[in-house]
Amino acid sequence: MLKLNTLAVDASARYVIAITSVEELESALTFARTRGLEWFVIGAGSNLILASDFSGLIIHNQISGREILSDNGASVVLKAGAGEVWHDWVRYTLRQGLAGLENLSLIPGTVGAAPVQNIGAYGEEIANSLLSVQVYDCDRSEVRTLSAAECEFAYRDSLFKQQAGRFVILSVTFKLCRYGAPGGHYDFNLSYQPLADLTAKTPPNSPQDVSDIVCAIRREKLPDPQQIPNVGSFFKNPVIDVSHFERLHHEYPSMPHYPAQKGVKVAAGWLIDQLGWKGYRNALVGIHEQQALVLINHGGGRGADILALAQQVADSVFKQFEIQLEIEPVVLGGSSVPGHSSSRFEPGR
Template structure:
């Protein structure tokens, strides 16, 4: 078996919150065969398995008494194209932002609003990542997975993935399926989404009157870089809370007390609120408790100034949740996956 299984490996460099917990066993896999061998080894040893991608949407709260499998499958393949669109298969270990930039360079659009989101392609379907009015599901065609219950590979359609807001079957049945690759169908003629956030105004300020998909990508990158800290400079897991969805009646009541409330009407009649706005209004922006804090430029982001534990970050999050509920009667849900001690058999 051509596997290098390491022992007692710090995961600080493998999660963007830079929480320093350790993995009892650790292995990087670069192929389906290596993945299958790693799963077989874990089963033989009677240890649990924890699958790790880019580590960008993760809060680790304790050492993992498990085999951490670091997914490193690489490759981008153009499967087919015609005058209107292209079908592309991307391996799970590819960097998400790098793939978005590659697709734009090839003349394929659709993912420009999702530029600069940290993490890997394989992790993207788990959360159904989204930004600036676009979600992954809008251009995903299918996902190739290894089903750990059957030991067989299986291709799931977008419908079978059961995508919802920051949710999917992969998140609800965590650990059952290992994502191997994702197939996207991307248009060649861009249909730009500019009415979410500050995209349109930013482009106008830059005097970009007829934007292309690449212009939108550059705008998204600039806006994100201005508001969101680079995990390489200040450890964070991106947006820490989901934007809450409430009833129209509740939203109207809040509007009466807070006329500047940032909200977005949904197709089903409900209203989505900007969680960052709520947190900022409550005075949490820039608050620091030890090495855990709320980012000074974006209240939606919790950061690790160096030595915060996952527990300390979650304690800060819980205080914010309680305060927002008391002030606005709105429940905030944590967006990253929270992982504690893993010690159950694989």
């Protein structure tokens, strides 16, 4: 599994099967069930922590395909296979002059894994442009199409996380705007402050302009997994109640914060940075020197090493701020990290 996870954890699986169609998926599931094997679906492995070797079947989703379903001039409905590389898909939509996914440029992973976590960046989430998801329902042994509402999207959450193991995503359908179309109107989402600052003097003239700026910001702040093994942002931004926030804000006036549906969202990276973790490293793993949210594998680190460091970070944040951090990546194997997912069937990004 070394080359199937961007943390470069050298763990093994008993079986790995790559699938490119529904029929191959059904064959893989039959293979697992008749042998009594646990199974687990992965995409690019860019949101996955292999905490141990896996004695079951890894199903590597490589279902490809791109299709324009409708185009009325102002908006376009188009579909992508679950195995398509996410950033390649975003670039494809930009080449068509379509807007909606530009803020989500350069996020690692695949199209099929994006709805699982409701990926988001720079003020945008996939839920805002997703129309429907085609899935294989393992409980019913049938292909179904779920509307965006049925996906139950929330902050880094979805039906696919809540009912891990029931659905395997086959394709995702989006509704995007044709930028500059007659009679159409589209406002770029520049709510993320660094993005707003960089576009204040020179407003973007196209979705590609926004994408280019987003890519530049990401490259400056986040390491390339191919160069420095990582899974991107490791911890979710926690949401705390208003009274808790007010107490902390009184003590830390510069604490970044954002409105949330149930309380106030605070920046996990800022919390970790305040405790001096940025740039920390031990013999095997560490924290990126430019971004406190990114845990990295310096070489030879196991999943257990990454999770042990995450536990140390979470413990220190709780001790100082009384805030419980939750991790974003999916964990395959056991762990004691607060908020981690230990579901053996939950799909990884």
